[in-house]
Amino acid sequence: MDLCFSPSSSAEAGAYKLLELPPDLCKLIEKAIDTSAPLRLKIKGKSGEDAVLCTANKTFAVRSVTLSNSILVVTPPSDASCMNFTDDTVVIRDQVTEILELTPAVPKLHILSALLRGKEYDGNQDDDGVDAETMDATKITYNDALHTIQASDMELDDGLKNRHILNINGELRLIAPAYLDHLLELFLNGLVALSLSHESASVEALSSSLADDHEVPRSISTQVMSWFGEIEDGKWKMDVSALTKEVGLGILRHHVYQPISQDELTAKWKTSVGDAFASKVNIELLLGNYLASINDSESLTYFPASALPVDPVRRFADLFLTRSRWKVKDIAPFLADIAVDSKERDKLLLKFARATTDADGVWYTARTQYSG
Numbered sequence: 001m002d003l004c005f006s007p008s009s010s011a012e013a014g015a016y017k018l019l020e021l022p023p024d025l026c027k028l029i030e031k032a033i034d035t036s037a038p039l040r041l042k043i044k045g046k047s048g049e050d051a052v053l054c055t056a057n058k059t060f061a062v063r064s065v066t067l068s069n070s071i072l073v074v075t076p077p078s079d080a081s082c083m084n085f086t087d088d089t090v091v092i093r094d095q096v097t098e099i100l101e102l103t104p105a106v107p108k109l110h111i112l113s114a115l116l117r118g119k120e121y122d123g124n125q126d127d128d129g130v131d132a133e134t135m136d137a138t139k140i141t142y143n144d145a146l147h148t149i150q151a152s153d154m155e156l157d158d159g160l161k162n163r164h165i166l167n168i169n170g171e172l173r174l175i176a177p178a179y180l181d182h183l184l185e186l187f188l189n190g191l192v193a194l195s196l197s198h199e200s201a202s203v204e205a206l207s208s209s210l211a212d213d214h215e216v217p218r219s220i221s222t223q224v225m226s227w228f229g230e231i232e233d234g235k236w237k238m239d240v241s242a243l244t245k246e247v248g249l250g251i252l253r254h255h256v257y258q259p260i261s262q263d264e265l266t267a268k269w270k271t272s273v274g275d276a277f278a279s280k281v282n283i284e285l286l287l288g289n290y291l292a293s294i295n296d297s298e299s300l301t302y303f304p305a306s307a308l309p310v311d312p313v314r315r316f317a318d319l320f321l322t323r324s325r326w327k328v329k330d331i332a333p334f335l336a337d338i339a340v341d342s343k344e345r346d347k348l349l350l351k352f353a354r355a356t357t358d359a360d361g362v363w364y365t366a367r368t369q370y371s372g
Helices: 021-035 079-084 111-115 132-138 142-148 154-162 177-193 203-214 218-227 240-252 262-273 314-322 328-334 342-350
Strands: 002-005 018-020 042-043 052-054 058-073 091-102 166-167 169-174 229-232 236-237 290-291 299-302 353-358 361-366
Touching: 018 058, 018 111, 079 361, 091 177, 111 142, 111 169, 142 154, 142 169, 154 166, 169 240, 177 203, 177 218, 177 240, 203 218, 203 236, 240 262, 262 299, 314 328, 314 342, 314 361, 328 342, 328 361
Parallel strands: 002 091, 018 091
Antiparallel strands: 042 052, 052 058, 058 091, 166 169, 229 236, 290 299, 353 361
16 A cells, blocks of 8 residues: 655645544434435534534534544545555555544533523513613524534424423513412412313413413413423423422422421421312422421422532532531532533432531531532
8 A cells, every 4th residue: 555645735734623423423324324314413612612513312422532543534636636656555644633523412402591691581571671782682583592502403393392481572580489380389270160171171272361361471371381391282281390390399499497307397288289180299309409408308398409519529528518418319400500420410429529428327528628
């Protein structure tokens, strides 16, 4: 085999990057090639941010890894220069000293909260005191989020749903928690008043009832219904667990500083969801949103994981400043949103916490001393 340098090797220097594909992404690309199906991969990241690669439903961190040995990028000669080379000649195009490694990453959906701060929708459709030019300048649209948020399209859609973000005439708005609690109460009362089944409720009947009797825009009630169930052929199949959970959070949210007993919370919760769904009330639905008192495990305070820093270093600092030691079953719910899976969560625990054992079992304490 004959080797020769490309006539434009100086111009091509640094033009090639080698990307190491994880198995699931490799299979996705191979399937797209075999079936001739369209495949869209996006690189997202602003200046100062670490880049990520997004498929339709997953996000991968892009990390540069230095190679111990250089790799030559070679190609066959171009057609125009074939006559000057033998059949086994290859042309050296570039020298690569690093590869780009892809690893599954948690989508950076927390940025949504920062972008939409101060834009809560509470049912008041008037924006008195805010001029149109200012509103347009601060408006965040769905397309803005697609280009700004380092997440796949599916992860972004799930994030908007799980964070209860409305799309109002193209603008993204957080729904005020108190207003959401009010709407869920109206839904539950409406199902009873209209004799509708939660398995197949008429979207038109329920949204019209809320619009006529409570001045809730149909576009708002329909979006909220989609957060707590599935809408198909004009029928809403309610996700009982999801709606029940949110009703429980609405009660717990008022107990940031003043604890509430588990019995009192459960009683209020069952009353709020009604007899039809009282059996679905379960404190485990609220994992990752409360702390049980060390001295009285039945006494709960509101402590949502969503309010904690997303950076692992700061997340563990906050957790160990809140409580000096944790059992794995207690700390795990507060790590679920910063780890792609349980293996990644366990790696974080090994990195930032130290396991100790006593008569009560295994406890995790901080590797670093924190002072509040």
